[in-house]
Amino acid sequence: VSEAAQKRWTTSDFDVGKPLGRGKFGHVYIAREIRSNHIVALKVLFKTQLHQSQVEHQLRREVEIQSHLRHPNILRLYGYFYDQKRVYLILEYAARGELYKELQKCKYFSERRAATYVASLARALIYCHGKHVIHRDIKPENLLIGAQGELKIADFGWSVHTFNRRRTMCGTLDYLPPEMVKSVEHDASVDIWSLGILCYEFLYGVPPFEAREHSETYKRIVQVDLKFPPKPIVSSYAKDMISQMLVKESTQRLALHKLLEHPWIVQNADPSG
Numbered sequence: 001v002s003e004a005a006q007k008r009w010t011t012s013d014f015d016v017g018k019p020l021g022r023g024k025f026g027h028v029y030i031a032r033e034i035r036s037n038h039i040v041a042l043k044v045l046f047k048t049q050l051h052q053s054q055v056e057h058q059l060r061r062e063v064e065i066q067s068h069l070r071h072p073n074i075l076r077l078y079g080y081f082y083d084q085k086r087v088y089l090i091l092e093y094a095a096r097g098e099l100y101k102e103l104q105k106c107k108y109f110s111e112r113r114a115a116t117y118v119a120s121l122a123r124a125l126i127y128c129h130g131k132h133v134i135h136r137d138i139k140p141e142n143l144l145i146g147a148q149g150e151l152k153i154a155d156f157g158w159s160v161h162t163f164n165r166r167r168t169m170c171g172t173l174d175y176l177p178p179e180m181v182k183s184v185e186h187d188a189s190v191d192i193w194s195l196g197i198l199c200y201e202f203l204y205g206v207p208p209f210e211a212r213e214h215s216e217t218y219k220r221i222v223q224v225d226l227k228f229p230p231k232p233i234v235s236s237y238a239k240d241m242i243s244q245m246l247v248k249e250s251t252q253r254l255a256l257h258k259l260l261e262h263p264w265i266v267q268n269a270d271p272s273g
């Protein structure tokens with residue numbers, strides 16, 4: 001394994017810069033690894049908060065998974081270390097920040113931009129599913145943008161088995177497929193559903209089943225109450241692909257390798273990703 005993965009790191013290996021953002025358990029800083037001059041993102045998590053939220057084991061497993069994934073559209077985890085009070089994750093630096101902010105700024109994306117993002121996410125998910133890793137948490141907040149504008153799946157919420165993990169409802173329901181909302185067994189096809197939700201939000205600026213109340217969103221998801229507004233104008237190929245992904249029966253959802261052959265992707269996605 002590369003030197004980075006097995007080295008014993010300490011804070012003195014880094015020249016820590018400005019904060020890039022704050023997450024639930026601490027801050028993320030830009031940092032330079034002194035010997036290599038390599039710019040990274042250093043995610044600092046407080047042990048007390050991790051302990052209080054009982055997520056230590058989840059963090060360890062996600063770090064274990066993340067450090068073994070190598071794909072251009074998956075944010076790299078180079079290593080980790082910890083001291084008395086904190087756990088530090090050494091992450092690939094995503095120079096253009098959060099996709100979420102980009103989407104808020106543009107309101108919605110062009111079909112070419114949306115298709116390019118969806119195709120790169122589909123390739124990243126095919127890679128993960130090939131390693132029996134399902135994501136479960138595809139949403140704009142968990143996507144970052146690299147220096148060349150390429151998408152990076154940044155979230156550590158990977159699960160390695162297709163087992164049914166009860167989902168704390170603190171996050172948005174919008175992205176949950178029917179089988180998760182009803183918290184029954186789920187498999188890799190949950191990621192196809194979430195990618196369909198994401199594609200819709202890229203094109204319309206809002207997720208398809210959004211409603212004021214959780215109970216309302218829940219109903220719309222289980223009924224797959226999918227409607228396409230008249231504005232903004234979206235091609236029928238895009239609507240066709242989304243309709244093939246947001247299917248209640250998980251085994252009937254458009255397979256990811258089929259998605260890459262869909263005319264909407266073929267005609268709109270930039271092959272470089």
Ligand SMILES: Nc1ncnc2c1ncn2[C@@H]1O[C@H](COP(=O)(O)OP(=O)(O)OP(=O)(O)O)[C@@H](O)[C@H]1O
Binds near residue numbers: 025075093155157
């Ligand atoms: N690798 C990175 N490169 C650039 N900016 C980053 C990176 N990682 C995190 N950030 C910034 O820091 C913010 C907080 O990071 P992050 O979302 O990972 O924390 P978190 O919310 O605690 O983690 P999680 O979303 O897994 O619960 C992000 O919203 C983003 O703005």
Ligand SMILES: O=C(O)c1cc(-c2cccc(F)c2)nc2ccccc12
Binds near residue numbers: 051060082
């Ligand atoms: O004091 C520890 O041994 C410790 C280690 C780790 C840890 C170890 C490897 C990888 C990882 F992501 C986290 N997380 C913690 C969270 C809360 C309290 C203590 C710890």
Ligand SMILES: [Mg+2]
Binds near residue numbers: 023024141
């Ligand atoms: Mg976050």
